Amino acid sequence: xxxxxxxxxxxxxxxxxxxxxxxxxxxxxxxxxxxxxxxxxxxxxxxxxxxxxxxxxxxxxxxxxxxxxxxxxxxxxxxxxxxxxxxxxxxxxxxxxxxxxxxxxxxxxxxxxxxxxxxxxxxxxxxxxxxxxxxxxxxxxxxxxxxxxxxxxxxxxxxxxxxxxxxxxxxxxxxxxxxxxxxxxxxxxxxxxxxxxxxxxxxxxxxxxxxxxxxxxxxxxxxxxxxxxxxxxxxxxxxxxxxxxxxxxxxxxxxxxxxxxxxxx
Numbered sequence: 001x002x003x004x005x006x007x008x009x010x011x012x013x014x015x016x017x018x019x020x021x022x023x024x025x026x027x028x029x030x031x032x033x034x035x036x037x038x039x040x041x042x043x044x045x046x047x048x049x050x051x052x053x054x055x056x057x058x059x060x061x062x063x064x065x066x067x068x069x070x071x072x073x074x075x076x077x078x079x080x081x082x083x084x085x086x087x088x089x090x091x092x093x094x095x096x097x098x099x100x101x102x103x104x105x106x107x108x109x110x111x112x113x114x115x116x117x118x119x120x121x122x123x124x125x126x127x128x129x130x131x132x133x134x135x136x137x138x139x140x141x142x143x144x145x146x147x148x149x150x151x152x153x154x155x156x157x158x159x160x161x162x163x164x165x166x167x168x169x170x171x172x173x174x175x176x177x178x179x180x181x182x183x184x185x186x187x188x189x190x191x192x193x194x195x196x197x198x199x200x201x202x203x204x205x206x207x208x209x210x211x212x213x214x215x216x217x218x219x220x221x222x223x224x225x226x227x228x229x230x231x232x233x234x235x236x237x238x239x240x241x242x243x244x245x246x247x248x249x250x251x252x253x254x255x256x257x258x259x260x261x262x263x264x265x
Contacts, residue, residue, distance in 0.1 A: 031136030
């Protein structure tokens with residue numbers, strides 16, 4: 001059994017992880033699934049700000065958008081997403097460019113703009129509603145950019161093989177074609193919690209991105225989706241435990257774990 005597992009590990013480790021290429025229809029399906037995770041599929045959540053956080057969360061992937069006065073150490077996804085989709089024909093409001101900081105400086109300012117349905121709130125919401133498929137393609141692009149970085153982040157050859165094996169096991173079916181559910185798992189989690197290689201995204205020297213999930217996956221579990229979901233639960237539980245108490249991440253646990261259920265289906 002161990003010998004067969006080793007052979008499978010080596011075969012997957014030598015498989016070149018091709019870039020995922022999705023049609024507009026496929027991208028729309030993934031966009032909808034991710035949008036259900038992030039904002040229950042409701043338009044009103046396209047421009048959001050979680051109480052207690054220092055940044056807005058915009059688009060179907062709730063891409064982080066920092067204020068001018070309080071940049072954070074997390075991956076600044078909104079400007080990169082905006083740059084990607086406008087380069088592919090999306091027409092942003094005239095006041096919005098990839099270098100524009102969040103137009104609300106606090107949760108309170110955002111809340112007031114939301115209550116009044118201010119012009120910028122309306123324009124940004126409509127823009128993000130019309131570009132959901134392009135936003136999904138940005139998430140695919142982000143994952144494609146992250147694949148080799150995630151694999152090479154493991155300095156130990158044995159761990160590197162395990163990371164590559166688990167990534168390719170999810171990404172491909174036995175015949176070598178792309179596995180849509182596995183691709184969804186990888187793309188969604190990369191968007192949700194990052195690729196795990198950013199050293200600034202650590203609490204107590206502990207990361208919570210895709211690298212850490214692949215690292216902790218059980219390669220002996222024959223159900224790859226279940227193995228991925230179980231590892232995600234472990235990594236997210238650990239994140240809650242090691243995070244600063246003032247961030248109160250425990251309040252997100254139920255929603256996070258509901259999301260994890262979609263990885264097993």
